[in-house]
Amino acid sequence: MTALPKHFQAFRIHNDSDGYRAGPEQVSLDQLSAGDITLRARYSSVNYKDALAGTGKGKIASVFPITGGIDVAGEVVASEHEDFKPGDQLLVTGCQQSQQRDGGYSEYLRVESASAIPIPDGLSLREAMIIGTAGFSAALGLHRMEALGQHPDMGPILVTGASGGVGSFAIDIFTRAGYEVHALSGKVDEFDYLEELGARQCISRHDLHWGQKPLEKARWAGAFDNVGGDTLSGLTRVINYYGNIASCGLAGGVGLHSTVMPFILRGVSMVGVSSENCPREMRAKLWARLASDWKPSRLERILDKEIGMADLMPTFNAMLEGKSFGRTIVKLG
Numbered sequence: 001m002t003a004l005p006k007h008f009q010a011f012r013i014h015n016d017s018d019g020y021r022a023g024p025e026q027v028s029l030d031q032l033s034a035g036d037i038t039l040r041a042r043y044s045s046v047n048y049k050d051a052l053a054g055t056g057k058g059k060i061a062s063v064f065p066i067t068g069g070i071d072v073a074g075e076v077v078a079s080e081h082e083d084f085k086p087g088d089q090l091l092v093t094g095c096q097q098s099q100q101r102d103g104g105y106s107e108y109l110r111v112e113s114a115s116a117i118p119i120p121d122g123l124s125l126r127e128a129m130i131i132g133t134a135g136f137s138a139a140l141g142l143h144r145m146e147a148l149g150q151h152p153d154m155g156p157i158l159v160t161g162a163s164g165g166v167g168s169f170a171i172d173i174f175t176r177a178g179y180e181v182h183a184l185s186g187k188v189d190e191f192d193y194l195e196e197l198g199a200r201q202c203i204s205r206h207d208l209h210w211g212q213k214p215l216e217k218a219r220w221a222g223a224f225d226n227v228g229g230d231t232l233s234g235l236t237r238v239i240n241y242y243g244n245i246a247s248c249g250l251a252g253g254v255g256l257h258s259t260v261m262p263f264i265l266r267g268v269s270m271v272g273v274s275s276e277n278c279p280r281e282m283r284a285k286l287w288a289r290l291a292s293d294w295k296p297s298r299l300e301r302i303l304d305k306e307i308g309m310a311d312l313m314p315t316f317n318a319m320l321e322g323k324s325f326g327r328t329i330v331k332l333g
């Protein structure tokens with residue numbers, strides 16, 4: 001069992017009369033959010049939401065100071081809950097971390113048992129954080145699309161924002177589940193990478209011009225969208241009969257301008273992906289699949305960087321400039 005030190009490092013976000021600022025600093029456990037499990041965190045990861053919270057460019061955190069990091073995986077040091085004992089390995093993704101409670105960029109933290117998922121057989125702590133919220137969201141989107149009847153025989157799926165963390169996992173996991181995946185990306189130089197993950201066709205977002213009619217020629221059987229805005233609006237016009245669009249991200253905007261035509265004439269459905277608020281039972285089921293039949297086959301290829309807390313700020317800035325690629329994990333301590 002790991003001994004609990006008095007002071008340790010955490011990436012803290014402040015917003016007070018001295019302005020919005022963030023960086024690693026020394027903290028003690030009693031400064032951090034309460035929870036019935038004390039965790040020795042080993043890995044966290046970098047998600048778009050972390051970049052918004054860390055830089056203050058999006059309103060994510062609602063209490064200050066707060067520790068950043070929406071994801072964490074580590075070992076239990078102490079537990080007041082009978083289902084968890086010292087030495088057990090667990091993960092938490094979302095669940096208000098870095099929003100209303102202290103998050104995973106911290107060598108130690110307390111988490112709530114209601115949010116904790118035991119690391120399933122077949123995954124290491126490090127692999128769990130390479131997947132993190134990004135891979136979990138891709139799996140959640142696939143699960144929700146299939147619940148509405150999406151099936152590989154219906155035809156190809158388009159993944160947008162393809163070279164990002166969620167996009168990379170969506171390509172890998174949908175391919176693993178038997179789908180033909182097409183990738184829409186702004187990074188023409190990364191087409192080889194997208195093909196390695198399983199994409200059968202790569203399309204440059206700079207060359208794609210969506211028609212503006214309520215219904216254009218149907219090109220895909222479904223889509224997983226990380227971009228929102230004009231991209232999501234365009235997708236509604238080109239999805240075939242009874243196809244589904246999983247709306248996951250807003251990297252290109254929050255707007256959505258469409259008509260009812262795709263819904264009432266083609267039976268298209270839009271499904272929401274909220275990894276943050278996914279019920280615990282579904283979380284556990286999806287993590288079990290991510291450790292088995294949906295385990296991404298190119299985890300190490302999707303991992304771009306392993307960084308420390310001191311490298312978080314430049315990583316956030318690159319991500320918000322659309323320059324990030326695959327996944328970045330954070331090694332703690």
Ligand SMILES: NC(=O)c1ccc[n+]([C@@H]2O[C@H](COP(=O)([O-])OP(=O)(O)OC[C@H]3O[C@@H](n4cnc5c(N)ncnc54)[C@H](OP(=O)(O)O)[C@@H]3O)[C@@H](O)[C@H]2O)c1
Pocket residue numbers: 046047048049133134137160161162163164165166167184185186187205226227247248249250251252253273274275276319320321322323324325326
């Ligand atoms: N709903 C949920 O539960 C949930 C969970 C996780 C993430 N998200 C959201 O999903 C999105 C992707 O997250 P992520 O962690 O994968 O972020 P990421 O690694 O930064 O990936 C985003 C990708 O979107 C594309 N992109 C960036 N700016 C764009 C723009 N202005 N217009 C069009 N495309 C643009 C880029 O891919 P290309 O260069 O390849 O086009 C970029 O790599 C984010 O909006 C995030 O907030 C939602």
